[in-house]
Structures are given as C-alpha cells and as structure tokens.
Amino acid sequence: MNEPSPPAPGGPFRFELLGEHLGVRRGRYHTPHGSFETPCFAPVGTRAAMKGLTPAQLQETGTELILANAYHLHLRPGHELIERRGGLHRFMAWDGPILTDSGGYQIFSLSHLTRIDDDGVSFESVIDGSTKRLTPERCLQVQRALGPDIAMVLDVCPPGDAGPEVVATAHRRTLAWAQRQRDLHESWGGASRGQAVFGIVQGGTDPELRAESADALVAMEFDGYAIGGLSVGETKTQMAVALEAAADRLPTDRPRYLMGVGTPEDFRVATARGCDLFDCVTPTRHGRNNQAFTREGILKLRNLKHAEDDRPLDAACRCYTCRNYSRAYLRHLAVAKEMLAGVLLSLHNIHYFQDVMREIRESVPVGDAAAG
Amino acid sequence: MNEPSPPAPGGPFRFELLGEHLGVRRGRYHTPHGSFETPCFAPVGTRAAMKGLTPAQLQETGTELILANAYHLHLRPGHELIERRGGLHRFMAWDGPILTDSGGYQIFSLSHLTRIDDDGVSFESVIDGSTKRLTPERCLQVQRALGPDIAMVLDVCPPGDAGPEVVATAHRRTLAWAQRQRDLHESWGGASRGQAVFGIVQGGTDPELRAESADALVAMEFDGYAIGGLSVGETKTQMAVALEAAADRLPTDRPRYLMGVGTPEDFRVATARGCDLFDCVTPTRHGRNNQAFTREGILKLRNLKHAEDDRPLDAACRCYTCRNYSRAYLRHLAVAKEMLAGVLLSLHNIHYFQDVMREIRESVPVGDAAAG
Numbered sequence: 001m002n003e004p005s006p007p008a009p010g011g012p013f014r015f016e017l018l019g020e021h022l023g024v025r026r027g028r029y030h031t032p033h034g035s036f037e038t039p040c041f042a043p044v045g046t047r048a049a050m051k052g053l054t055p056a057q058l059q060e061t062g063t064e065l066i067l068a069n070a071y072h073l074h075l076r077p078g079h080e081l082i083e084r085r086g087g088l089h090r091f092m093a094w095d096g097p098i099l100t101d102s103g104g105y106q107i108f109s110l111s112h113l114t115r116i117d118d119d120g121v122s123f124e125s126v127i128d129g130s131t132k133r134l135t136p137e138r139c140l141q142v143q144r145a146l147g148p149d150i151a152m153v154l155d156v157c158p159p160g161d162a163g164p165e166v167v168a169t170a171h172r173r174t175l176a177w178a179q180r181q182r183d184l185h186e187s188w189g190g191a192s193r194g195q196a197v198f199g200i201v202q203g204g205t206d207p208e209l210r211a212e213s214a215d216a217l218v219a220m221e222f223d224g225y226a227i228g229g230l231s232v233g234e235t236k237t238q239m240a241v242a243l244e245a246a247a248d249r250l251p252t253d254r255p256r257y258l259m260g261v262g263t264p265e266d267f268r269v270a271t272a273r274g275c276d277l278f279d280c281v282t283p284t285r286h287g288r289n290n291q292a293f294t295r296e297g298i299l300k301l302r303n304l305k306h307a308e309d310d311r312p313l314d315a316a317c318r319c320y321t322c323r324n325y326s327r328a329y330l331r332h333l334a335v336a337k338e339m340l341a342g343v344l345l346s347l348h349n350i351h352y353f354q355d356v357m358r359e360i361r362e363s364v365p366v367g368d369a370a371a372g
Numbered sequence: 373m374n375e376p377s378p379p380a381p382g383g384p385f386r387f388e389l390l391g392e393h394l395g396v397r398r399g400r401y402h403t404p405h406g407s408f409e410t411p412c413f414a415p416v417g418t419r420a421a422m423k424g425l426t427p428a429q430l431q432e433t434g435t436e437l438i439l440a441n442a443y444h445l446h447l448r449p450g451h452e453l454i455e456r457r458g459g460l461h462r463f464m465a466w467d468g469p470i471l472t473d474s475g476g477y478q479i480f481s482l483s484h485l486t487r488i489d490d491d492g493v494s495f496e497s498v499i500d501g502s503t504k505r506l507t508p509e510r511c512l513q514v515q516r517a518l519g520p521d522i523a524m525v526l527d528v529c530p531p532g533d534a535g536p537e538v539v540a541t542a543h544r545r546t547l548a549w550a551q552r553q554r555d556l557h558e559s560w561g562g563a564s565r566g567q568a569v570f571g572i573v574q575g576g577t578d579p580e581l582r583a584e585s586a587d588a589l590v591a592m593e594f595d596g597y598a599i600g601g602l603s604v605g606e607t608k609t610q611m612a613v614a615l616e617a618a619a620d621r622l623p624t625d626r627p628r629y630l631m632g633v634g635t636p637e638d639f640r641v642a643t644a645r646g647c648d649l650f651d652c653v654t655p656t657r658h659g660r661n662n663q664a665f666t667r668e669g670i671l672k673l674r675n676l677k678h679a680e681d682d683r684p685l686d687a688a689c690r691c692y693t694c695r696n697y698s699r700a701y702l703r704h705l706a707v708a709k710e711m712l713a714g715v716l717l718s719l720h721n722i723h724y725f726q727d728v729m730r731e732i733r734e735s736v737p738v739g740d741a742a743a744g
Contacts (some may be wrong), residue, residue, distance in 0.1 A: 041557065053712070054692065054716070077704045081700070093701075308453065320426065328457055329420075332463075339423050340423070341424070341713065343425075
C-alpha cells in the first residue's frame with residue numbers, strides 16, 4: 001500500500017476509515033448533504049429521477065447516496081435550467097448526498113458519431129441527433145452548475161474490445177483531461193467550495209496501464225478515485241486483475257469508487273479489494289423487467305410457478321414489497337403489465353442491494369483500521 | 373323524498389347521515405374494513421393495483437375507499453386464485469374498504485362480440501379473445517370470492533346513443549337480474565355475512581325509466597344504490613335530469629353511488645343532488661398523460677411555459693408532489709418520459725380530488741340532518 005496522502009484539502013468532505021477486515025474497508029464519507037456509510041451502493045437516477053420511485057420510497061430502502069448523469073441533464077433539461085432552480089438537490093427533492101457521473105461512458109456508448117481529439121469530444125445528442133461538443137472544462141462547469149456533492153472528471157472510455165493503441169491513446173487523454181479538470185477545480189477553491197471531484201482510473205484490462213493511471217491521478221490529489229471502464233465486456237478475471245492493479249495504489253484516506261458495478265456477487269469481490277462505492281442500474285432495470293434479486297437467486301416473476309406462491313420475494317427481506325406482497329400478487333402485476341410491478345420490484349431490488357452492503361459493512365468490526 | 377326504508381339488514385354495514393345542506397348529504401359509511409366519510413371519491417385500481425402507486429402512497433392522499441373490477445380480475449388472475457390468497461384485501465395489501473364493480477359496463481364497452489339474453493351475457497375476453505359467459509348469479513359468486521366490502525350487481529349497459537327499444541330491453545333485464553342477485557345474496561345471509569350488494573339504477577336519459585328503475589330496486593331492498601349508465605356521452609343537462617329522477621326516489625338511509633363520474637365540477641353538481649359515492653379513472657389517467665388538476669384548471673405539463681416555473685402544481689395543495697416539486701421538475705419528467713411523472717402527477721390528482729371532496733363535506737354542518 002502507498003502511504004496515506006496528506007489530508008483532503010476539502011472543507012466538508014472527509015473519509016473516515018472505521019475498520020478494515022479481510023481487505024474490506026468500513027468507513028463513512030462526509031459531504032455537505034450528510035454522510036454515507038461505506039461500502040455504499042448508490043442507485044442510479046440518470047435524469048434526476050429514480051425510475052418510478054419517490055425519494056421517500058428510496059430512503060426507506062436504506063439508500064444514502066444517489067447518482068445522476070451530467071451528460072443527460074446537460075442535454076435535457078439543461079444544467080443552467082437546473083442551476084436556476086437552485087441545483088439538483090432541490091430540483092429532484094433529494095436532501096442527501098448526490099454524485100453525478102460526467103457522462104464519459106454514455107458519450108462513448110450511446111453515440112455512433114463520436115469524434116474525439118486532444119481538446120474534447122464531439123458527439124451526437126441522444127435527444128435530437130444534433131452535434132454537441134464537450135471539453136473536460138465544460139464538463140466540470142456543467143457539474144458545478146448542477147451542484148452535486150461529488151462530480152466526476154470527464155474521461156475517455158474505449159470499448160472493452162479496443163486494441164492496445166486505442167487503449168493507450170484513451171489513457172493518455174484521460175490523464176491530460178484529468179489534470180486540466182483538477183487545475184480548474186483548484187482555481188475555484190477545490191472541495192472547500194462544497195463540491196468534491198473524483199478522478200477516474202482507466203487502462204482497460206492492462207495491469208501496467210491501470211497502475212500508471214492510478215499513480216498519475218494520485219499525484220494530482222483528487223478528492224476521491226474511481227475505477228472506470230470495467231464491467232464493459234471483460235472477463236471476471238480480467239476485471240479482478242485490473243481492479244487490483246489500480247486499487248492497491250490508491251491512497252487509503254480517500255474513497256474508491258468502482259463505476260457501473262454491479263451485482264451482489266461483484267460487491268463481495270470488489271469490497272474485498274478495498275472498493276468503497278458502487279453504482280448500477282441493475283436493481284431498477286431488473287425490476288422493470290419483472291426480475292427480483294433474492295437470497296435464493298433471481299426470480300423471474302412472469303414465470304407460472306409463482307402464480308399461487310404466497311411467500312414474499314425473500315423471506316429475510318424487510319422491504320415494503322416483502323412486508324406486504326406475495327409472489328403471486330407480483331406475478332399478477334407482471335403478467336398484467338401493471339406499472340406497480342416495476343415500482344414494487346425496483347423497491348425490493350434496491351433494498352436487497354442495500355442489505356447486501358449492510359452485511360458487508362457489518363462484517364468489519366469497527367476500530368480495527370489501525371490493524372489493517 | 374320517499375320515506376326512509378327499514379334499517380339495513382346488514383351486520384357491519386351502516387350509513388350514518390351526519391348532516392345535510394343545500395342538497396348535499398354528509399355521512400359516514402361503516403364496513404367490515406373500517407368506515408369512509410361521504411361524499412367520497414374512490415380511485416380506481418381496476419386490476420387490483422393503482423397505476424404505479426402503493427397503498428401507502430394512496431393513504432397519504434386521503435383515500436379511504438378504492439375500487440377494483442370484478443370483470444378484469446375474473447379473467448386474470450381469476451377470482452378463485454385471489455380467494456385462495458385470502459381475498460382482495462390481503463392480495464393487494466389494502467386494509468380499508470374496497471368496492472368491486474361487477475364489470476357490466478366493461479363487458480359492453482370493451483367487447484365487440486357481446487351477445488346478451490335473458491339468462492346472461494356471452495362476450496369476448498379482453499385478455500385472449502376467448503368466449504366467456506357470465507350470468508348475474510355467477511357475477512355475484514365471483515365477487516363473493518374476491519371478498520370486497522361492497523359488490524355491485526351485474527347490469528346491462530346500453531350505449532349512450534341506444535334507441536328506446538334497446539334501452540327498454542336493457543332496463544327490463546337489469547331489473548330481472550337485480551332481483552335474481554338480491555335473492556342469491558339473501559340466500560347467503562345478506563350483508564350480515566360481511567359483503568354489501570348495491571343495485572344499479574339504469575334507464576338512460578329517460579326520466580320515467582330512471583324513476584321506474586329506482587322504484588323497482590328500492591322495493592328489492594339493496595344495501596345501497598348506484599346510478600349507472602351516465603357519463604357515457606349524454607349532455608350535462610340529460611345527466612342532471614336522469615340523476616334527479618333517480619336520486620329523489622332512493623331511500624335516505626342508504627348510500628348513493630354515481631358510477632364512473634367524474635371531475636371536480638361533476639362532484640359539485642352531483643353531491644348537491646344527494647350523491648354520496650364517486651369513482652373515476654380520471655386522476656390516474658390524466659396523471660399518466662402528464663395532466664394535473666389544479667384550482668386554476670388543468671395544467672398540461674409538457675407545455676414549454678412550465679419549463680422554468682418554480683411554483684408547485686397548486687399553491688394550496690399539501691400533497692407529496694406539491695410539497696416537494698416545482699412545475700419545472702414535473703415538466704422535465706414529462707418531457708423525458710420518466711415513469712416518475714405519472715406517479716407524482718397521479719398522486720397529486722388523487723389528492724386534489726380528495727381535497728375537493730373534503731371541501732364539499734365540510735360545507736355541510738354536522739347535526740343538521742333532521743332539518744334536511
């Protein structure tokens with residue numbers, strides 16, 4: 001492990017490491033909108049809305065941190081519009097911590113006409129097909145206007161099957177852009193002004209590139225570090241190797257965020273390698289597709305076998321759905337294509353993911369950090 | 373007005389008339405699952421689910437009584453399946469009073485191949501196009517299995533533009549079917565066994581037929597009386613005339629339910645003519661179509677003019693949506709086609725309808741019933 005880096009420069013942001021056990025870090029991250037316990041799972045409300053769920057329902061699932069996407073909100077309704085409404089927290093009525101993804105991944109995965117150069121990226125808007133231009137600086141300005149607690153740098157995300165040359169160029173640009181954004185953030189006063197900025201380690205499945213990326217970003221002293229570009233088609237082994245190469249070089253006093261990952265199984269693997277933060281659309285997307293995560297595996301609710309099943313989705317779950325409904329009822333909703341199916345299954349899935357995270361946290365005794 | 377009929381035969385059911393003023397009756401109807409204040413608006417959960425809303429959210433709107441549809445539930449998932457789950461209350465996790473519509477209106481409005489005879493009706497299932505047969509007796513058995521607090525008789529609903537002969541035949545059959553269902557209900561022990569049955573006054577827009585229908589049903593001594601077949605294309609004046617002809621002949625000690633109506637304006641007109649119960653899909657349907665009922669009229673949320681409007685939908689509304697969100701946010705959700713738009717607008721609309729009903733109730737001083 002590296003030596004801890006100097007104290008975070010930043011005002012209201014502080015990562016408290018409460019304990020460490022078998023590689024799992026248990027902590028608490030403080031932000032201007034309250035703290036969240038880590039390891040933490042953040043559900044994704046891409047367009048400043050969780051699919052069909054109110055903030056009141058989300059809070060009941062144990063959710064403390066949520067995600068939104070700067071790229072989507074920049075395109076619609078526009079970040080200036082949200083800034084004029086008082087920022088994202090007020091706009092979407094979420095009082096807790098918010099993290100916005102920069103949208104690098106979306107720009108590269110949703111647009112067919114992306115053209116990238118050293119200065120920035122031109123892409124086709126998913127809203128109306130018009131050509132848009134984003135530079136690293138602009139991306140940070142967008143997020144400053146949106147006002148989340150944590151902003152992510154704009155990075156370059158090559159596809160999972162990209163050749164070494166494409167990966168190397170993406171790597172170089174990602175680091176150059178990171179430096180420009182770190183400088184801009186610093187010129188605004190850094191995290192002490194109420195917004196933390198996290199750097200994103202890239203490098204595909206190449207351990208050396210991953211290590212180099214991590215080292216370079218750590219030298220820039222970001223408020224936290226994300227590991228990006230995983231869960232895009234690589235094998236579980238490749239993912240583990242890349243993860244380890246990066247995570248082992250990151251400072252212990254800053255949160256480590258594994259982007260876009262994943263499933264309860266992924267959480268167990270990645271927390272054991274020191275990751276603190278996760279986000280994924282899986283619980284809500286699976287919910288809308290009538291699939292429920294349970295301790296006995298994924299249930300497909302449209303299946304006939306649930307038609308007369310009086311059991312809740314998961315006997316150990318205390319979510320609203322499991323406290324009130326049978327699999328039989330949820331199957332009825334799924335077959336009848338009732339909106340409430342997606343709502344109740346998403347609620348359950350998020351609650352289930354939060355339960356998994358709580359179990360992981362509680363596996364670490366508080367106070368053992370020094371021994372870690 | 374007629375003389376009050378003898379006390380209701382029925383155990384847990386009792387209509388308390390608390391006051392009367394300018395034709396408006398203020399009351400309370402007691403059922404095995406608690407009481408509801410009248411005039412009462414019941415949102416519609418056709419398939420044992422309110423579109424996208426949980427019972428917890430519904431309760432917050434001030435809703436006390438909800439509707440489901442026996443016809444839809446008979447076809448899918450099947451009333452026996454729901455009976456095996458412990459009945460509708462448990463199945464859909466609604467502890468308060470439930471009323472099921474028999475589905476007469478749906479059989480006649482949703483099916484193109486309806487064939488009716490004196491014994492019953494054959495129709496095409498909306499689920500799979502198969503031919504189904506329902507008799508009045510079968511319809512009551514279906515509702516007995518579902519177990520709502522209030523069941524509705526199966527009636528014959530001619531279209532709003534039907535000729536006099538069609539209306540007369542429908543009228544005759546409706547009364548004959550009502551008698552058969554009243555007899556069957558009585559043979560089960562009547563309302564004392566935990567389920568009230570309401571008769572349905574038909575007769576189109578013909579005041580004489582309406583009066584005759586009401587008189588015949590009153591003689592059968594139902595637990596309550598509905599006025600059906602309105603709000604299907606007739607003018608507001610025709611509706612008012614038919615309503616008055618029927619309502620004036622109904623006993624004062626039983627609830628009067630105006631089926632499928634309507635809007636806040638309709639409620640003011642119909643409560644002034646002594647109606648106590650209303651149901652309509654309007655608040656949820658308009659909600660899903662991005663329209664909000666407010667004290668300044670209906671707002672169409674996709675309209676550009678709301679894009680930067682920081683006001684809530686309705687300044688006087690205390691619903692979850694109005695306490696938390698601006699029109700600007702709701703417009704963003706509507707334009708982005710986010711599920712949450714339908715949820716938040718449906719919540720608001722139901723709450724708004726409940727506010728209207730509360731205002732109507734509170735316009736009647738308690739204790740003036742004797743002077744009515």
